[in-house]
Amino acid sequence: MKPLQIADKTxxxxxxxxxxxxxxxxxxxxxxxxxxxxxxxxxxxxVDVQHGQDDILPYLAHPQFNLLPNTSxxxxxxEAVFAAQxxxxxLETNWLKLEIHPDPKYLLPDPIETLKATEELAKLGFVVLPxxxxxxxxxxxxxxxxxxxxxxxxxxxxxxxxxxxxxFLKIIIQQSKVPVVVDAxxxxxxxxxxxxxxxxxxxxxNTAIAVSQNPVQMARxxxxxxxxxxxxxxxxxxxxxxxxxxxxxxxxxxxxx
Amino acid sequence: MSFNAxxxxxxxxxxxxxxxxxxxxxxxxxxxxxxxxxxDFKALISPAAAPYLEQMAALSQQxxxxxxxxxxxxxxxxxxxxxxxxxxxxCGFSLDNPMPRTTxxxxxxLKEVEVIKGYGYDHVLLVTGEASKTVGMDxxxxxxxxxxxxxxxxxxEVQPLDQEEYAQLASxxxxxxxxxxxxxxxxxxxxxxxxxxKSNFQYRLETPDRLGQAGIHKxxxxxxxxxxxxxxxxxxxxxxxxxxxRTYWQTKYSISFPRLRPFSGGLPPKVEMSDRELVQLICAxxxxxxxxxxxxxxxxxQHFRNNVIKLGITSVSAGSKTDPGGYAGGINALEQFExxxxxxxxxxxxxxxxxxxxxxxxxxxxxxx
Numbered sequence: 001m002k003p004l005q006i007a008d009k010t011x012x013x014x015x016x017x018x019x020x021x022x023x024x025x026x027x028x029x030x031x032x033x034x035x036x037x038x039x040x041x042x043x044x045x046x047v048d049v050q051h052g053q054d055d056i057l058p059y060l061a062h063p064q065f066n067l068l069p070n071t072s073x074x075x076x077x078x079e080a081v082f083a084a085q086x087x088x089x090x091l092e093t094n095w096l097k098l099e100i101h102p103d104p105k106y107l108l109p110d111p112i113e114t115l116k117a118t119e120e121l122a123k124l125g126f127v128v129l130p131x132x133x134x135x136x137x138x139x140x141x142x143x144x145x146x147x148x149x150x151x152x153x154x155x156x157x158x159x160x161x162x163x164x165x166x167x168f169l170k171i172i173i174q175q176s177k178v179p180v181v182v183d184a185x186x187x188x189x190x191x192x193x194x195x196x197x198x199x200x201x202x203x204x205x206n207t208a209i210a211v212s213q214n215p216v217q218m219a220r221x222x223x224x225x226x227x228x229x230x231x232x233x234x235x236x237x238x239x240x241x242x243x244x245x246x247x248x249x250x251x252x253x254x255x256x257x
Numbered sequence: 258m259s260f261n262a263x264x265x266x267x268x269x270x271x272x273x274x275x276x277x278x279x280x281x282x283x284x285x286x287x288x289x290x291x292x293x294x295x296x297d298f299k300a301l302i303s304p305a306a307a308p309y310l311e312q313m314a315a316l317s318q319q320x321x322x323x324x325x326x327x328x329x330x331x332x333x334x335x336x337x338x339x340x341x342x343x344x345x346x347x348c349g350f351s352l353d354n355p356m357p358r359t360t361x362x363x364x365x366x367l368k369e370v371e372v373i374k375g376y377g378y379d380h381v382l383l384v385t386g387e388a389s390k391t392v393g394m395d396x397x398x399x400x401x402x403x404x405x406x407x408x409x410x411x412x413x414e415v416q417p418l419d420q421e422e423y424a425q426l427a428s429x430x431x432x433x434x435x436x437x438x439x440x441x442x443x444x445x446x447x448x449x450x451x452x453x454x455k456s457n458f459q460y461r462l463e464t465p466d467r468l469g470q471a472g473i474h475k476x477x478x479x480x481x482x483x484x485x486x487x488x489x490x491x492x493x494x495x496x497x498x499x500x501x502x503r504t505y506w507q508t509k510y511s512i513s514f515p516r517l518r519p520f521s522g523g524l525p526p527k528v529e530m531s532d533r534e535l536v537q538l539i540c541a542x543x544x545x546x547x548x549x550x551x552x553x554x555x556x557x558x559q560h561f562r563n564n565v566i567k568l569g570i571t572s573v574s575a576g577s578k579t580d581p582g583g584y585a586g587g588i589n590a591l592e593q594f595e596x597x598x599x600x601x602x603x604x605x606x607x608x609x610x611x612x613x614x615x616x617x618x619x620x621x622x623x624x625x626x
Contacts, residue, residue, distance in 0.1 A: 020326055021325065021326020021327065022327065023326075023328075023615055025615065044622060045409075045619070045621050045622045045625060047619075048379065048618070055619075073621065073622070074625060075507060079624075082624055083622075083624055083625065086622075086624050102507045103506055103507060104507070104508070106548075158324055207323065207326070210327070211322045211323060
């Protein structure tokens with residue numbers, strides 16, 4: 001399995017994980033360790049840097065975990081840039097998962113504000129991974145303004161509905177020059193495997209692990225699924241579909257010439 | 258346009274009749290549908306849904322975990338004042354309740370903050386009565402900057418204000434405003450609020466619109482359960498929420514279900530709601546609306562809270578005092594109502610963790626406002 005390169009970092013695991021919704025910090029820590037994940041996203045709004053009473057970061061203090069702060073809660077590019085700078089200072093990383101979802105109901109990303117913020121943050125030296133709709137044109141635009149990877153959604157965040165955007169993900173993967181990380185909606189290991197088979201460079205999973213009856217086992221299941229999907233992709237899947245063999249070949253007349 | 262236009266298109270008696278006419282078939286269809294309408298909500302809060310409570314609880318728990326995970330947000334009320342110019346038949350702060358009144362000074366507020374921070378709180382709810390001369394905009398504009406450095410999220414439950422006033426307070430760090438209609442039954446509302454600014458039903462009804470226009474992040478809705486038929490009042494709350502979600506789509510919403518509690522000099526509730534019915538209402542809200550935050554206060558008992566937090570609730574208070582100065586002590590002011598669950602914040606956190614849930618102190622940041 002090939003390692004994945006994003007900006008200055010190399011990952012052997014292609015499973016990125018989230019830290020929300022777990023029943024306890026300890027449970028989160030055990031599940032993330034079991035997943036083999038090397039990139040872990042943390043909501044800036046959950047981290048208490050100001051008062052020093054933080055209840056997340058101690059559980060993530062493992063050398064294999066790279067932190068990916070996210071801007072969940074911001075509603076526009078201006079707030080996102082401000083939050084990003086705070087996150088960089090607080091978590092000592094210039095990596096950023098850019099999330100701008102002004103709609104608190106479905107948490108769908110705002111493409112216009114995301115494009116603006118990506119451009120600005122890239123200029124400020126951030127490694128920006130924007131969370132966006134599975135919109136192939138937007139992905140190319142983000143690539144042009146300096147996104148380090150793109151994170152299109154499979155289906156609405158937390159919905160566990162799988163790759164409802166499949167056809168658009170295929171186009172994005174086909175034409176992207178930066179890594180494609182399928183984020184949001186991956187509800188089962190089979191969804192993760194499918195994304196990897198399609199050629200996604202990585203997937204990000206949170207709800208499906210955190211809300212499972214057994215987060216540690218589910219994390220392990222996702223690790224295996226992501227590896228299986230990636231290996232299958234690298235091995236090249238056998239073509240699907242059956243090509244009919246015409247009984248009177250259409251091109252046999254050429255032999256007579 | 259405001260919610261008033263929609264409100265006027267509805268008739269209380271017809272709404273009530275239609276809820277009570279729902280059948281088990283309506284309930285089963287509501288439970289089976291992937292997306293549920295207000296008619297489905299009516300079915301879920303109707304008497305016909307009572308036999309489906311276990312099924313509703315399971316569904317509500319599952320939907321809540323999917324959206325919010327195994328977490329509960331903690332908040333605490335900070336009562337700043339019990340001065341009030343309103344007469345409300347059900348409230349301890351009512352003008353006609355002959356009790357000494359007080360409004361906390363800056364020094365007293367900071368003493369309260371110190372105790373609250375010692376518990377671990379990071380989200381605070383500021384509460385006052387309605388006494389615009391002493392506890393109005395001037396007071397709020399002093400209090401917000403005073404406490405802002407100590408909290409990541411500040412909510413307010415005070416008298417309804419104008420849109421520009423809300424916008425000003427938002428710029429000073431106000432994130433959320435709770436404004437309960439108390440009851441959507443217009444005639445009964447007048448009976449319960451005979452005097453003071455609060456007697457203006459319409460102004461209160463349009464308050465969430467003013468909040469939405471002012472760009473406040475989160476709006477809390479609710480009715481005071483015990484004043485009128487809770488099913489009909491809850492239907493109106495849902496109608497209001499649906500309108501607000503579609504109109505102010507960038508705003509978050511929370512719902513509370515305060516049941517009338519005894520206070521010194523108060524009357525018993527006109528309508529009783531059983532524990533079983535409150536669980537039905539909580540589950541009905543969740544099944545109908547997967548995203549709304551559902552909040553449960555210390556008005557409810559220890560036994561009830563221990564069990565219901567896993568059935569759809571997303572935020573709880575703990576260790577609350579409803580008298581100004583109650584945390585630091587030494588003032589001995591009148592409390593708004595008697596709380597029921599008197600456990601300390603630490604005991605509540607322990608109870609939450611014991612149930613496999615994480616107690617969340619911080620889920621916002623002052624940089625986001």
